[in-house]
Amino acid sequence: MLLKSLRGLFALLVLPFVLTMGLGLSTSALAVDDQTSQQMANSSEVDLWHAVKTGDSGYTTKKGVESGVLINVSAIEATEIKNQYLTPAMGLAVLGVFGAFIVFYFVNGPSKLSKGYSGKMVLRWSKADLWIHWVLAISCLGLILTGINIMLGKHILEPYVGEGMWAGLIYASKFIHDYVGPVFIISWILCVVKWMPLQTFKMYDLKWFLVVGGYINFGPFKGKHPDSGFANAGEKMWFWTLTLFGLFISVSGMMLVLPGLDLPREASFAALLIHAISAIIIIAFTIVHIWMATVLSEGGMECMKSGYCDENWAVQHHNLWYDEIKANGTLEYKD
Template sequence: MFKTLLKPLLMLLVLVPGLALASDPGTVAAQSGNEAEVVWQAIQQGAEGRTVSESEFHAQLINPQDERLLPFRSDILAPGMALALFGMIAVFAAFIAVNGISKLHHGFSGKMVYRWSKADVAIHWLGAIPCLLLILTGLTLLAGRLIIEPYLGQQAFATMAAIAKPVHDYMAIPFMLGWLLMTVKWAKNQLPAKYDLDWFLVVGGYINFGPFKGKHPDAGFANAGEKVWFWTFALFGAVIAVTGVILLFPEYVEPSRNLSLLALILHASSAIIVTAFSIVHIFMATVMSEGGMECMVSGYCDENWAKQHHNVWYDEIKADGSLKYRD
């Protein structure tokens, strides 16, 4: 984009003096074109200019890395973000239409087992609500020209982007706080166990047909799928947080122009991964697993749900006497 805008200006600068020296328009055009290429090559090689700016990079006319990274953002990351959200929703909708949900084989027991503290529930929503808003506003800012502007028009997209930008910025802080608290507080329950591989081999027992039907693999407080989600969120959430600080507070971090561009690419790439996993997590908790959503509403789960989906954990708290029921 910058090269496209800059070339005509450079050609104009070399064309005007050339008019006084050449009477043949073809000669003038060829000469100005060659000189413009020479100037552009000099810029790419770091030629400096003069300006009244006091910025650290005031002498650099244009960052040649923009030409390499910005198209990657628009051509790869923007479609990737849209696909991560809408593609995963479509996949899960099709899966549920074919497979159905995972029902409790013995129905609801009516006995509610303590699973999460009130603090845990609060921490979950502290991270979850901003995460959802960041996904939606990030989608608007990153892929809006691809999925919004062609259908709603430029004015509607501009309005949505103007709203999305401050919401995205303000939601970054509670998201980072929620991410930090969840990562530190919950990591101890997310360590790999020997039975996790068996969980994957039978797809968690969520398949309702074929050789997988009726399988109930062992799982501790967190099953193998939840552990993958947790560590994905912990790792790429860290990348999102660090790059978000660089992009949100450049006056304090003072990044170089290349670091800012790299932060933008890493931020969007990590957001795509977290978005895809978030859709899986949301579907599993709210739709796929009967009785699963109650855990993060009240902190309690039905006893039959605990036995079916987290039997190792249920047996442990029953054996050590820490099993508690809701009054």
């Protein structure tokens, strides 16, 4: 009896201890499992966000180009390039080139006709040429002004106008930009096809560059009027710049505004950067072209108003062309 009583007492003492130990071990095991699961969950989450941030493709029921990509890395990079480099470059193209020509004009003055106006007007451009030029010029200026507002407006206009006015301005700029684009493309094609035969570079064009076209009114360059055909070297450079970057800006513009293309976002942002770079170059050359034709060249603007130029202007600025039409009998005066 005594032995049984001792055994019962031992069991009574030991059993709670065993149960406590077992419960403690179970709790520890559960804690370890919990920690392992949490670590696995955290690791899985890290991997998930790493994949998202690097632009990996996942699974989605939506069908389409890159529909499984949550974050497009190239889009972020393209936006940074645009904001950090292209936007300031466009501002420099507008203000820098324009400012440089103002300084040049006040220092140098315009290129005067050395023999003055002759009073005799020589046919230079046909009516078709004038139409092509002005449609191209007006559409190009419309795209430049609206494009500058789209790129720079939030920096130079938005802080000084109300939200409602800014919203209207940016909407109007985008609308005009999209619908003037096709007009520019068509007139650009006509310009390239019709005027390309006149724009081949010749050896005498090198001298034109060396003496800055005869526009310098001081120093050793004063009074130097280099040989030039129908188009001088500066006009040829402008034409080929417009031809090349007009192609880039036209193709990239269509890629950006035609929704049916369903392009990858990398292609869309590449088109955006190409469009902006081409616009900057065209803007800079357009400012140069306008200054040269209107302010720096006495008698130059008349060519694109009536299609005729003064005979002394033709002799001074395009002597080889004048000699050619005089020799072959195609010289035509205005009645």
